Amino acid sequence: MQYTHNFNPTISDEDIFSEIVREKEDIGYYNLPFQDTAPLKEYAKSVKQSNIVVIGIGGSTLGTYAIYKYLKHSRKLDKKLIFLETTDPIDIQSKIQSIDLQDTLFIVISKSGTTVETVSIFKYINSLVVCDKTNTVIVTENDSKLNRYAQINGMQVFEIPKNVGGRFSVFSAVGLLPLAIVGIDIDELLKGAKKLHDAFFIKxxxxxxxxxxxxxxxxxxxxxxxxxxxxxxxxxxxxxxxxxxxxxxxxxxxxxxxxxxxxxxxxxxxxxxxxxxxxxxxxxxxxxxxxxxxxxxxxxxxxxxxxxxxxxxxxxxxxxxxxxxxxxxxxxxxxxxxxxxxxxxxxxxxxxxxxxxxxxxxxxxxxxxxxxxxxxxMYINTYDQPGVESGKIILKKKLQS
Amino acid sequence: MQYTHNFNPTISDEDIFSEIVREKEDIGYYNLPFQDTAPLKEYAKSVKQSNIVVIGIGGSTLGTYAIYKYLKHSRKLDKKLIFLETTDPIDIQSKIQSIDLQDTLFIVISKSGTTVETVSIFKYINSLVVCDKTNTVIVTENDSKLNRYAQINGMQVFEIPKNVGGRFSVFSAVGLLPLAIVGIDIDELLKGAKKLHDAFFIKxxxxxxxxxxxxxxxxxxxxxxxxxxxxxxxxxxxxxxxxxxxxxxxxxxxxxxxxxxxxxxxxxxxxxxxxxxxxxxxxxxxxxxxxxxxxxxxxxxxxxxxxxxxxxxxxxxxxxxxxxxxxxxxxxxxxxxxxxxxxxxxxxxxxxxxxxxxxxxxxxxxxxxxxxxxxxxMYINTYDQPGVESGKIILKKKLQS
Structure with a gap:
């Protein structure tokens, strides 16, 4: 007898755990609790502005917002954190009207560096106020076009590691930078994440x-x-x-x-x-x-x-x-x-x-x-998102025509 | 042969429509677009306070918030609308700290009149500021205990009709009173609702x-x-x-x-x-x-x-x-x-x-x-909510013991 094809049945707890341990080598989020936070804290300390505006969408804002919303009324924070994350014009306008743009730091966050919403809003901000290294900081991948823009303009860049997906990036600079600037204790955050890490991996x-x-x-x-x-x-x-x-x-x-x-x-x-x-x-x-x-x-x-x-x-x-x-x-x-x-x-x-x-x-x-x-x-790739690409291609065609 | 029991198959469009027309006699929300808004507008005009605080939960706030959120940045509203709707102490405290209670009108909304969250928050407000007919207005059923409280204290009451359920009450005083006070055109709201009413019922x-x-x-x-x-x-x-x-x-x-x-x-x-x-x-x-x-x-x-x-x-x-x-x-x-x-x-x-x-x-x-x-x-009663009663009974027992 000869056999081709196999079924893939549900695997055992031990096998799953071994696969997660193996995956930990490639997927970056697991090890974020162990990073050095000194550069983030140093930059945070240097920020003079009272308003911190994060320009980003999806994974670039949701985790930060989750932590900020949870803690903001229980901590004495001296800076205000605002998220510009949608193309709804009324939303953009009302948020911008509520702050003094001259007293604002802009944190532009995009992993790919070419997110339509983020770049659109940042362009608009550029028409209202001069964006330079004194009031703009960039969080992106090391070879993105947004990174190139930052280099050309001498702006500080914090890197999102390639192997950390947007929705798993809250404990990277994506979340830690804005949170450190407004006065959240990011070392305590990482301690909390590490506690779970250790409990899971060290049983x-x-x-x-x-x-x-x-x-x-x-x-x-x-x-x-x-x-x-x-x-x-x-x-x-x-x-x-x-x-x-x-x-x-x-x-x-x-x-x-x-x-x-x-x-x-x-x-x-x-x-x-x-x-x-x-x-x-x-x-x-x-x-x-x-x-x-x-x-x-x-x-x-x-x-x-x-x-x-x-x-x-x-x-x-x-x-x-x-x-x-x-x-x-x-x-x-x-x-x-x-x-x-x-x-x-x-x-x-x-x-x-x-x-x-x-x-x-x-x-x-x-x-x-x-x-x-x-x-x-589930035998899936947890870390990609191929399903949203078709809409992006249609949008680009619509806008370019 | 003899038969007992019947199956209830899906009914025809005509039968459904006839049932809705029949239901319209008993269920109040259908006819809210035809109410007289003069008393609401008159009261709204008399309000001098700058902050309008709605104390309510669920059906007493969600519809109002939906309309307010949709329109507030596109209308020049001179009053601020705030919702106190949860027992989360940090939420209550942070919202109250953001307003001048001496310049605030409190709208207490509860259909039953004995909603735990609403009465708890209103009691708390009573410990911060004297609540009387100059700064408090009640929206409730005509025979509720909250209505009795209002009568004893000479406060203005707006009635929620018995046959209008909380989640269908946005076009009653529940929604129209606070919205009229902050400056939303409630006649235009009813015109919009009526447009759909007519299109549906008059085909x-x-x-x-x-x-x-x-x-x-x-x-x-x-x-x-x-x-x-x-x-x-x-x-x-x-x-x-x-x-x-x-x-x-x-x-x-x-x-x-x-x-x-x-x-x-x-x-x-x-x-x-x-x-x-x-x-x-x-x-x-x-x-x-x-x-x-x-x-x-x-x-x-x-x-x-x-x-x-x-x-x-x-x-x-x-x-x-x-x-x-x-x-x-x-x-x-x-x-x-x-x-x-x-x-x-x-x-x-x-x-x-x-x-x-x-x-x-x-x-x-x-x-x-x-x-x-x-x-x-679906052959259900769309307008009741028996499933949440068990939790309420358990809560009351817990708190009374």
Whole structure:
């Protein structure tokens, strides 16, 4: 007998882990926690401007925004961070009108160096203010055309390593440079990422086992549960949700080596707001969703519901003297209990320590690892995005004609 | 022979339409375009404060935010609108710190009158500033406990009709009161809603046929395409996307009369930002999504990419002299073409006229009609939300113990 072709069955946990260890040689994001941050901190210290405008889109802004949004009200930041990331003219105009351009540093971020949105907006900025090495810094690949532009104009460049994809670049200069400038502790960020790195690769606290199990479940049950809901109980995690959606959607929406379409659909919602919106669909709708609830253990905030009785509303006096941080945590617990009582919605809970650099970084690094693991189980290339090229070609043709 | 039980097959377009016409007698939102706005406008004119704070959650804020976000940069509004809608203490604190509470009108909105989040926040506000009839107005049902509180304190009340559900209440006082106060033309809003009402019920411009066809398609193919993506090409539509997600998810995620779980999962994304995020999943991922692209025909904005050459980036000079509004429209068209070329992703396009009251109102009324139609095809009660009650009971027990 002779055989041609093979099926590719789901591989074992050990094989997946070995493949990730092998992949770590080529894929850059894994090792970003170990970089030298001195040049970034030195540049950050030298910045005099009060407004920091990041011009970028997608992977060039989402991770930075996630961390900034999570921390900005819990840190005394003396600079304002603004993102110019869309071609919507009303959006561009309203953001620019809100700042003094003479007191602004522009950080132009594009991995390829020729992102249409980024270059369009940067050109527009050039018509409003002289952009030179005193107010413009570039983050790009070392051989991009944007890098050439920077060299010609003597502008400082921070490099995005070739093997770090945009959506995995938050712990490169892409995220660290703007965050360091506004006053976020980037060493604490990397410490948080490293904590997860070590726990996964050096096998601590069952992190490796837990993530392997979770990835295997999500992929093996992908036909039953094609939607993954992240239900974050803090408005501060809104940026994280958006970042997760890009990471998950763009990494896992692929055609696999067996030529079948893969993909898990990410949804990010915010509690308690979306208890009044999306929760009904989770509870009574079709069983096509897994749910991951993210709770914040310590809000480091003692805002309280005062012991005031509103005449007519006495029945709500049981809320009196309750801290808002306790209330939101109880709301999360009630939602978790309601979902788990149903017994047919896969649900896990991640509790992050607090509103600090290391907590959000650990969470983000964990999601990067989880994405890589799911990609391996799916036999896809987690790190490319061939599906968006066709639209770019059509756009270019439209505009050039 | 004898038979018991019947199957309930999908019903005809004519029957659905008759049922909607019958439902219009009981369900209040259909007729909101015909209300008298004089009392709302009169109250709005009397408001002296510069800051308008809406305290509410879910259906009490999402529609208002959708319209405000869409129009605020295109109208000269002299008052600022702020939403307090979550129990996240850091969110509450940072928003309150940004305004002068002595120069603020509080609009407390709760249909039931006993929404935990709303009453908690309002209690907290009471500890910061005296709330009385000079700075507080109530929007609620006529027999709620919040209404009693308002009567006791001599505060003005605007009523939410019993037969208007929270998520269908944007064209009641819930949305119209705050919008009128900040300077949005609420008569133009109702005109836009009425335009869709008339086109649907009086059969103009094929609106009835188109919506019936769309609803039938979405429901009949719900097992293949359980996810509905709204891809809005304007950052101004971010609020609309959130409102749509609540409307769709909470209305359609139900158990039907045959005791089977129904539900279509709404996703809202923003172009061109999410071309760099979610588009890859749409293009190469599993075929489990329908896509509705929303384009804005007229941005009424001539912001232009200047004819500047950046040395090194000459290849992007084809963008020179292009208006941003043309660029974003071309980006939408390129995405539509890329999706339609694939031939296996159901995709339709809605082009709204401009950044004006009537355009956004027509769009929202259309989505309300579409939701009602899908609910009819699914044999569910579109207007209740029994699935979220269990969590509320668990929360109350937790807090009272």
């Amino acid at each position: 601590k606290d069952d992190v490796q086992e837990r993530l392997l199990k979770k990835a295997r479940f999500l992929v093996e049950y992908k036909n039953s549960f094609n939607i993954n809901v992240v239900f974050s109980y803090s408005s501060r995690l809104e940026g994280f949700n958006k970042w997760y959606i890009q990471l998950w959607g763009e990494s896992l929406g692929k055609i696999d080596i067996n030529n079948t379409r893969q993909g898990l659909t990410p949804i990010g919602i915010i509690g308690p707001i979306d208890q009044h919106s999306f929760l009904q669909l989770i509870i009574e709708g079709r069983r096509d969703k897994t749910v991951t609830v993210i709770k914040v253990e310590n809000f480091d905030n003692d805002l309280k519901i005062p012991a005031i009785t509103l005449e007519g509303l006495e029945e709500l006096d049981y809320l009196n003297d309750l801290e808002f941080s306790s209330l939101i945590k109880s709301q999360a617990d009630a939602t978790i209990e309601a979902i788990q009582n149903l017994n047919d919605i896969p649900c896990d809970v991640i509790t992050i320590d607090g509103v600090c650099e290391s907590a959000i970084a650990s969470l983000m690094y964990e999601y990067e690892l989880l994405t890589s693991l799911c990609g391996k189980f | 103009k411009d094929d609106v009835q046929e188109r919506l019936l066809k769309k609803a039938r398609f979405l429901v009949e193919y719900k097992n293949s395409f359980n996810i509905n993506v709204v891809f809005s090409y304007s950052s101004r539509l971010e609020g609309f996307n959130k409102w749509y997600i609540q409307l769709w998810g909470e209305s359609l995620g139900k158990i039907d009369i045959n005791n089977t779980r129904q539900g279509l999962t709404p996703i809202g994304i923003i172009g061109p930002i999410d071309q760099h995020s979610f588009l890859q999943l749409i293009i190469e991922g599993r075929r489990d999504k329908t896509v509705t692209v929303i384009k804005v025909e007229n941005f009424d904005n001539d912001l232009k990419i200047p004819a500047i050459t950046l040395e090194g980036l000459e290849e992007l000079d084809y963008l020179n002299d292009l208006e941003f509004s043309s660029l974003i429209k071309s980006q939408a068209d390129a995405t539509i073409e890329a999706i339609q070329n694939l031939n296996d992703i159901p995709c339709d396009v809605i082009t709204i006229d401009g950044v004006c009251e009537s355009a956004i109102a027509s769009l929202m009324y259309e989505y309300e009609l579409l939701t009602s139609l899908c609910g009819k095809f």
